Amino acid sequence: MKIETDKNGGSFAQGVLDSLHEPAILINRDYDVLLSNEAYRQRYGLVARGPKRKCFQVSHRYELPCDQAGESCPLKMCTETAGRARTLHIHHTPHGEEYVNVEMWPIKDPQSGELSYFIEQIFPVGDMITVDPNSSSRLVGVSLPFRQMLDLVQRVAPSHATVLLLGETGTGKDVVAQMIHSLSDRRDRPFVPVECTGLPESLFESELFGYVKGAFTGANTNKTGLVEAAEGGTLFLDEVGEIPLHDQVKLLRLLETRRYRKVGSSDWVNADFRLVCATNRDLRAMVEAGTFRADLFYRLSVFEIGLPPLREREGDVGLLIERMLNELGETKKSFSVEAVRALNRYPFPGNVRELRNIVERAILLCDDQQILPRHLPGYITEDTADISETRIRALAEVEQDYLQLTVAQWQGDRKQLAAKLGLSERALYRKLAAMRDK
Structure with a gap:
């Protein structure tokens, strides 16, 4: 297969690239950048024509392919799987380095079936994460464990999956939880953090679900629970491993039915929220020890993300x-x-x-x-x-x-x-x- 161009420099491949709104380039198996679309040239300054340049030279200023420089290489991943590949990269720009999501898919030769070319499309992730310490982002870092964690965050955030953040005290689990909310389609709805260690056992149910006037002595007005406060948004249970065993069944029932009753009320209320949990405890060990319910653990651990210690x-x-x-x-x-x-x-x-x-x-x-x-x-x-x-x-x-x-x-x-x-x-x-x- 050969990329054919007419005398005016136009080509079918160039037309495909130009139809993409995000920055995109066409690469061959030797990492040569053959074509780029206007969005790429405007953002990264790559000329449309001229001497061939390697994609890793353009993107990272490397002299070796990404996988040989300690990075994940989407081209190598595409070659190995013959399918699409996606990874989080630090991309070089005329204004400095920035985090981007890189998506690549192969183009097969219709006659030989071989992978001949690859289209790479780049999606900037915005100012949520950065390599620039002067920015307003709360997440700053370039280390490989940090980038691997961010890649998982980028993948799960747009979904509705329950997320379990695992990490030592002080690793920033609350910041990552807020980032997941901000990157989701619930970003315009409330983000409600709940510090589970600060909830008294006797008040767990009333704090979580609320209560109605007259439910007990001192309940002089209706109270909005934290689940109701998070309606349509994200409920963040911090240090979920601290929830007492007899209260865990109440959380489990909520997650299984997506319904709850306020204390003192017989009416069921439908719940709509995305759940993100965090803990510095080893929940698997707690399950084996009988201090954490196994059925609740499997409800919470749909998508685990480990936060690396400093x-x-x-x-x-x-x-x-x-x-x-x-x-x-x-x-x-x-x-x-x-x-x-x-x-x-x-x-x-x-x-x-x-x-x-x-x-x-x-x-x-x-x-x-x-x-x-x-x-x-x-x-x-x-x-x-x-x-x-x-x-x-x-x-x-x-x-x-x-x-x-x-x-x-x-x-x-x-x-x-x-x-x-x-x-x-x-x-x-x-x-x-x-x-x-x-």
Whole structure:
């Protein structure tokens, strides 16, 4: 199969691309970008004609295919499955990097049946997630575990499926729940968070379903329950593992029937809400121990998303620090390389929430513009305060820490960064790929 063009440069393939509203390109099996539509050229500045460029060069400034640089590659996925592929990527633009959903589908040669070409369409995800710490987004990060989590969020958000968020305290489960709501078709309806640890056992039913006047002593007026408040929107049950066993059956009945009765009323009310739950508990272990109902667990765990702890989000600490400084109005302050290095070595049992506390504390202790290791809590710096034979670090480790910090803070493109570091672009990408593979 061959892409035929007329003397005016038009083609059937170009017409197909131009019929798509979102940015799109045509690629061959060798990753060459053959054609682009007007939406792509306007957004990303790729010329319609000229020397062939590889899709990974255009999108990421890589010199190797995405899967060889630690990324998921939709072209490889299409080739392996002979079907459509979708992934979340960080895409390079003239205005910096942005998160996008990439969808690709293959075009078969009608005669040989071989996969000859691929159409890649790009859907920007908006300002909900970003690599720019100066943006208003509450979710900032570039690490592979963070991106894998976001990919799951992007896939489930438009559906009506129940979502169970699993993660340690301070990983941002409430923020992800709000993001799922904001990306759904219920975004214009209420988002109602429920802190299950704060609901007294005796009040669980009345808080969830409400009550009518006279239902019990002190019920002087009708009360709207949280389920009713979430009508048409999203009900977020935070720390669902804390619901007492005898109250779990009430939640189960609601999910099975989508109906409830207010306390003191005999009338059934239909419920319309999307359920998102979160917990830092191991619900499977609780089911085995008999402290969590198995039937309720399977109702809640339709689509599980694990939120990575901060210690596994390599390369994100620097971005998060800069974002927090901006949120706190401390744009003139910055963390020294040594301070960021100390934080990168710390396991953060309290995750992002703990990091924010550390940043706020350091701001108060720092009278200058640069925050140093001495402004950090002693339990973070005590293991690195003195240089001894057992604490000498390998040069490769030091280089990796410096490279992580530099990449997180660099505002230009990767070619300029490579020149600043005294490296070739190929060498820089090899180092970045090696970091992602660890």
